Amino acid sequence: MAATSSSSTPSPSTFPFEYHVFLSFCGEDTRRGFTDHLYQELSRSGIHAFRDSEGLEKGKNIEELFGVIERSEIFIPILSNNYAHSTWCLKEIEKIVRVVGEGENVRILPVFHKIEPKHVRHQTGPFGAAFKMHRKSRQVEVQTLNEWREALRKVADRSGYESEKMFDGHEAPLVNLIAQRVVRELKICQRKVAEHPVGVESRAQDIIKKLQFDSKDAKMVGIRGMGGLGKTTVASAIYNKIYRWFESHCFIEGIREEYPIGQKGLVGLQRELVSKMSRVHKEISHTSEGTAMLRSIYGNKRVLIVLDDVDSVEQVRAVAEKQEWFHPGSRVIITTRDEGVINALHDWEKHKISVPLMQLDENESLELFSWHAFTANSPADGYEELSLEIVRALDGLPFAIETFASSLYNNKDRKDWNETINTLRGTLLDDGIYQRLKPSYDRLRNRDERSIFLDAACFFSGIDEKAARYTWEACGFSSRLSLKALLDKSLIKINHDGKLEMHHLLRETGRRIVEEEPGRGPEHRSRLWKQQEIMNVLEERTGTNIIEGISLSDDKKEMITVKASGFASMNKLRLLMINGVHLKGGYMTMPQHIKWLQWHGCPLKSLPRDFHLNDVAALDLSYSDITEVQGGNKDLAGIRERLTLRRKLTETGFQSLKFLDLTACNQLKVTPDISAFPGLEKLVLDCCDNLVKVHDSIANLKNLKVLSMSSCRKLTELPDCISHLTSLKLLNLENCLSIERLPDSLLKKIAW
Incomplete structure (x- = not known):
């Protein structure tokens, strides 16, 4: 095979490892049992495994199997009673030992399936009987038999897994343990594909062929099809198989929802891509600035980018408009429902292909x-x-x-x-x-499950799962059991970032159910999310106690002004999202039993004094102008003034507040005194650009489990008292580049 230059794109045949794992096993012992279960679990974990029933056509010789072994990184021989009776298996194990002896980054993880390691090491028991059979047959030379014996001895001397001595002989937890070990060994950043990836492998392989890895040019492939076809799943499978062939790689999921058209959405998409590709958080003020950053990244190395669920050509143009931006050998994969998005990318005309994703047969x-x-x-x-x-x-x-x-x-x-x-x-x-x-x-079993389903469909897709769970608990719902029921029925999912996800078809189903509730006007529906309907209800003050939730956002990216008095009659309002909204007038008439308040871009310097928040369980004020209280130690008094009606916060309690999100509140220099929130369990202060200090009062949050302050670039230190957070399970300081040391008390706690 001709040598390829360092700038050319590697192919499966030239990349050192085509397979993450090679499974060596005796088919009659374990093919339909342990081996099949392990193979499926490895696949679910995003691991590309080889077993002889896949990848080689019948009739291929042992030399071709040896080629697969040479292109594998980890070997799992499943040593069972009849393993040594198979000369094929013995040839495999001898080749594996040779390959491992020659390579630096390959390893063996033996499984002793219903057999003791000593039988393998010394060729006794069933292994001894097998070698007697081979000697009597005289079909195998003595030297070959000795080589097989030595290979088995070396394998048996390695630390492995004895199926009968682990988990009381139960195979399922052992399979999970081995898969987890492989993930750790490989240090992979695989995407979860599907619990049962039926039809995914063949579709992924077909599209990989269309990526034309024999070409040095940068290429683009668009995967198109209707919603629910599994485009994201197939793209994830492709990504898992090929990302290690590139110097840098990135998968951006859910672009249609997360990064809508408009300057703000496109800049957000660019910022996300720059951050993932460069591992550095950078501020981007305009799309032209983001384009320049991305071009500098693309031009220097071979990259793989997957842009998932794109619904406008502008989204692609913001991050991958021209083929000439990319280093030779780079690949861009797009998933979309609209073929027009791919067709409109004229600068990729000679280097792109559109692939329809076929439905399952x-x-x-x-x-x-x-x-x-x-x-x-x-x-x-x-x-x-x-x-x-x-x-x-x-x-x-x-x-x-x-x-x-x-x-x-x-x-x-x-x-x-x-x-x-x-x-x-x-x-x-x-x-x-x-x-x-x-x-x-x-067919949902009860009111709680139905209410949670409709809440998720109308408001909570993309919301932190903890915030939603705390909210539902405050509403009196059986949140743990109900959410589990919805997860089990595939009606809702929790992504790797801990956010709730609901397929758009299910979300639209839920919203249509709400729209079909009895009553002629929106004031007679339980949940409102359409801006004009909400504005009419507020302006005409026709709200009723039927309304449980409202989601009002500035669709045109302009501040919306509404009168607080418009909410006066909504006595049962429990969920309120007012992103980019300015509430005008006094707040005394606002509903008093709100459980979840999301107010992104709150234009106020402090929360209104007369806003009833005593029942709120989750409060999200991200991207707001909330400021620190001037005057040093007056922080506590100031916060209490903001968050109380007539009495101090310590008197009213705020016992329900468990989740507080102040992401990107860039006016904050010091974290507020939040000691009066005794029940707080999760505090998020990510991307607060001007935050320099954490107030000592944080030590009073005895129930705090999660404290996240990622990308607070001016934060220089943490107070010693942070070690007093006895319930803390996660402290996130990612990209807090100015922190030079952690408190000794915290380091001792971590070491303990």
Whole structure:
């Protein structure tokens, strides 16, 4: 094979490791049991593993298998009773030992499956019987037998896993333990793909071929298709397989929602990409500035960028407009519902390709459905036809299949199955996905689950899971059990950042359920999120005690001014989002039982004195102009004046407040005195650019579990009393570049 220059893009055949893990095993012993379970768990953990049933076609010789071994990084021989009876297995293990002996970054993690290491080491027991058989057959030379014996001895001398002595012989926890070990060994930054990635591997491989790794040019591939097809899942699988071939890599998920069109959204997208690619947080004031930064990053090294769920060409132009920006060998992957986004990128004309993501075929759909409904790869006996009918109605849409299957999990009531089928029949085109997903809501067990589902659909997608959980607890909901039920039914997810996620189809389903509540006008609905409807209700003061939640944001990125008196009649309002809103007038008439308040961009220097916040459990004032209290030790008095109605905060208690977010409150120089929030469990002070000091009163927060102050670049030290936070589990100081030392008391606590 011809040598390639350092600037060319590596391919699977030239990169040192094509596979993270090579599984060596005796098929008759473990193929359908332990080996299959381990392979699936490795795949779920984003690990590219090889087993001889995949990757090599029947009829290939041992030399080609040796080639796979040479391109693998970690070897897991599963040594079982009949392992040594297989000359194929013995050839594998001898080759593995040789490869490990020659390489610096390869290793062996042996599993002794229902066999003792001494039998492998000394070739006794079943291994002794196997070698007697090989000697009597006289089909293997003595020298080869000795080489196999030596290889087995070396493997048995390594620290491994004895299946019978761990977890009382239960295999599931052992499989999880091995997968976790591999993740640590590889130090990988894999994305979670799917619990049951049916059909993902073949689609990912097809698209990888279209990335044309034999070309030195920078290339772009667009993955297009309707919502719910699994574009993000396939893109994640591709990313996991190829990211190590690049000098820098980044996956930006959910761009459509997280970075909407407009200067603010595009700058945010650029800032996120710069931060992930350079590992440095940089302020960007305009898209032209962000473009210059990104071009300097792209031009110097081979990069991989995945832009997920793009809905406008402007989003791509902000970060990857021209092919000439990129170093040779770079790759850009886009997922989108709109093929027009890809077509509009004229500067990539000769270096891009648009790939439609195909729906699952009937067999794949049935397998995916079965995993989620029966935890098996095929339907339970007696449910084959029912499962097939549901799968056909869902027409290969993975997310809808997962949702419906999860709603029927462990449910053998045929009436429920027939009701699901009846719902799916006939009206699919007229009612669309709403009619397919609403039964999942209808079958929720109680008011708490339904309320939490609707709250998430209308307000909490993208919200910190802890903030939502504290809010629901304050509302009197069984938040832990209800949220678990929604997670189990795939109606909601928690991402790797701890944020709640809900598929847009489910979110729209929930919102339509609210819009169909009895009553003619918006004032008769439980939740409001459309700006004009909210403005009409507030201006006309037609609010009622039916309204439980309001989400009012400045869609045009301009401050909205509304009268606080417009909320007067909303006695049951518990959720309030007023981002970019200026409340005019006195606050005495504001609802008194708000549990969650998000007020991003609050224009006030301090919270209104007459705002009833005694019941609030989660308070988010990110990106606001809240200032420190002038006058040194007067902090406590000032904060109490801001957050009380008529009495001092210590007298009213604020016992319900558990979550406080002051992200990017850049007027803060000193953290406020928050000792009067005794129940606070999570405090977020990320990206407070001018924060230089942490007030000593923080030591009084005995219930604080999470303290996050990432990217507070002017913060120079922490007070010694921070070690008094007896409940603290997470202290995040990432990118706090001015902190030169931590308090000795804290270091001692960490060491302990």
